[in-house]
Amino acid sequence: MATVVIAGAGQAGYQTAAGLRQDGFDGRVVLVGDEPGLPYQRPPLSKTYLSGHVTADGVRLRGQEFFADNGIELVTGHRITGIDRAARRVRLDSGDVDYDHLVLALGACNRPLPVPGADLPGVVGLRTVAEADVLRDRLSSARDVVVVGAGFIGLEFASVARDAGVAVTVVEAKPRVLSRVVSEPTSEFFARLHSSRGVRLLLGTGVARVLGEERATGVETTDGSRIEADLVVVAIGVRPNTDLAEQAGLAVDDGVVVDEHLRTCDPAISAIGDCARFPTPHADAPVRLESVQNAIDQARCVSASLTGNARAYAAVPWFWSDQGSAKLQIAGLTTGHDRTIVRGDVDEGRFSVFCYRGKRLLGAESVSRAADHMAVRRLLTAEAPLDPEQAADPSFDLKSYSR
Numbered sequence: 068m069a070t071v072v073i074a075g076a077g078q079a080g081y082q083t084a085a086g087l088r089q090d091g092f093d094g095r096v097v098l099v100g101d102e103p104g105l106p107y108q109r110p111p112l113s114k115t116y117l118s119g120h121v122t123a124d125g126v127r128l129r130g131q132e133f134f135a136d137n138g139i140e141l142v143t144g145h146r147i148t149g150i151d152r153a154a155r156r157v158r159l160d161s162g163d164v165d166y167d168h169l170v171l172a173l174g175a176c177n178r179p180l181p182v183p184g185a186d187l188p189g190v191v192g193l194r195t196v197a198e199a200d201v202l203r204d205r206l207s208s209a210r211d212v213v214v215v216g217a218g219f220i221g222l223e224f225a226s227v228a229r230d231a232g233v234a235v236t237v238v239e240a241k242p243r244v245l246s247r248v249v250s251e252p253t254s255e256f257f258a259r260l261h262s263s264r265g266v267r268l269l270l271g272t273g274v275a276r277v278l279g280e281e282r283a284t285g286v287e288t289t290d291g292s293r294i295e296a297d298l299v300v301v302a303i304g305v306r307p308n309t310d311l312a313e314q315a316g317l318a319v320d321d322g323v324v325v326d327e328h329l330r331t332c333d334p335a336i337s338a339i340g341d342c343a344r345f346p347t348p349h350a351d352a353p354v355r356l357e358s359v360q361n362a363i364d365q366a367r368c369v370s371a372s373l374t375g376n377a378r379a380y381a382a383v384p385w386f387w388s389d390q391g392s393a394k395l396q397i398a399g400l401t402t403g404h405d406r407t408i409v410r411g412d413v414d415e416g417r418f419s420v421f422c423y424r425g426k427r428l429l430g431a432e433s434v435s436r437a438a439d440h441m442a443v444r445r446l447l448t449a450e451a452p453l454d455p456e457q458a459a460d461p462s463f464d465l466k467s468y469s470r
């Protein structure tokens with residue numbers, strides 16, 4: 068195969084290019100991204116980069132020389148505007164590029180807050196390094212921040228803002244924090260943690276509008292309260308970047324639809340990372356995941372397949388989030404569980420919540436219990452059973468059992 072074009076130079080795109088070379092691909096590799104500069108990792112943007120502990124160099128995935136040394140043509144600051152499937156060509160604002168295989172690694176973009184005033188200056192999202200730079204700068208002078216959305220990014224931001232001495236109110240429409248992604252015990256732990264750090268949590272409350280004329284001065288909630296703020300951070304989730312795929316006639320369903328080999332309905336096009344919806348043995352229906360693990364493992368799967376080692380994608384999903392002193396690690400996909408078992412000590416902030424559906428372990432959420440997290444990843448990889456009774460028994464040696 069002569070040319071692989073990778074659309075999107077984020078985590079998954081970079082990893083595909085690197086993986087192709089590691090796997091011995093000797094054709095042309097073109098990595099195209101619309102953001103300026105070198106590919107970078109996003110997780111620090113709401114953690115150590117935001118707090119100023121890591122510099123822009125520290126978040127880059129690789130230096131310029133890596134791309135030159137590996138014969139990867141890196142085209143950044145240019146947007147792909149169309150795909151001509153019949154001609155196997157992508158249209159770029161800087162000229163067209165022909166491909167033999169195209170990998171869509173287009174990521175996602177912030178879901179906009181659908182209320183009046185959401186376009187005022189002072190209303191900021193957190194997806195790109197450019198947005199993180201704005202927030203980092205604003206945090207040094209802000210006194211009051213409203214965070215809309217108590218998901219991972221909203222709470223990580225809240226945590227760093229508290230450390231910076233800023234007063235933080237989190238407004239969340241759902242009745243609990245992290246409700247889409249963790250079980251009730253974990254959710255309650257994080258609500259208590261953030262409250263104890265001085266974050267004001269308004270749960271079951273929506274934002275009706277952003278206040279201000281020339282710039283945001285606060286929000287009005289759906290129950291009519293007004294909260295003053297110098298800065299409004301919107302963290303209400305993302306939309307996968309599927310426009311290109313849709314225009315090209317590929318199947319899209321909240322993500323570019325792919326098969327177990329991560330191929331779209333056009334075998335010359337794969338889709339991976341945040342923009343792809345894929346089948347997995349770890350869930351009953353196809354899923355779209357937003358995690359570094361998923362981006363990296365899917366990239367490896369595609370590079371292996373393009374170099375003659377095709378295998379179905381079956382990696383165990385895992386994720387992490389740092390909030391205050393708590394390090395959360397999630398193994399597996401816990402959505403749809405009907406029973407939880409807690410191991411460890413929630414009050415001490417060192418525990419795991421094992422999530423079951425019937426007798427089947429779907430996954431576990433571990434807070435500062437890395438050994439549990441690793442054990443569950445091994446168990447899910449080996450498809451080894453762990454009875455609820457074993458998980459509930461504090462004397463059961465999970466580490467040895469999982470080896």
Ligand code: FAD
Nearest residue numbers: 075077078079100101109110147173174340341357358359
């Ligand atoms: P991205 O990294 O978003 O890359 C896609 C790239 O494609 C972008 O640069 C985009 O601009 C570009 N693009 C889009 N359209 C075009 C076009 N038409 N032409 C050219 N380029 C285009 N995950 C974890 O596991 N743990 C964490 O702690 C964690 N923290 C996070 C914190 C933040 C603030 C954010 C935003 C994400 C975090 N994530 C975390 C999620 C993780 O970073 C993503 O899942 C991962 O970056 C997905 O990689 P990707 O390559 O699919 O998408």
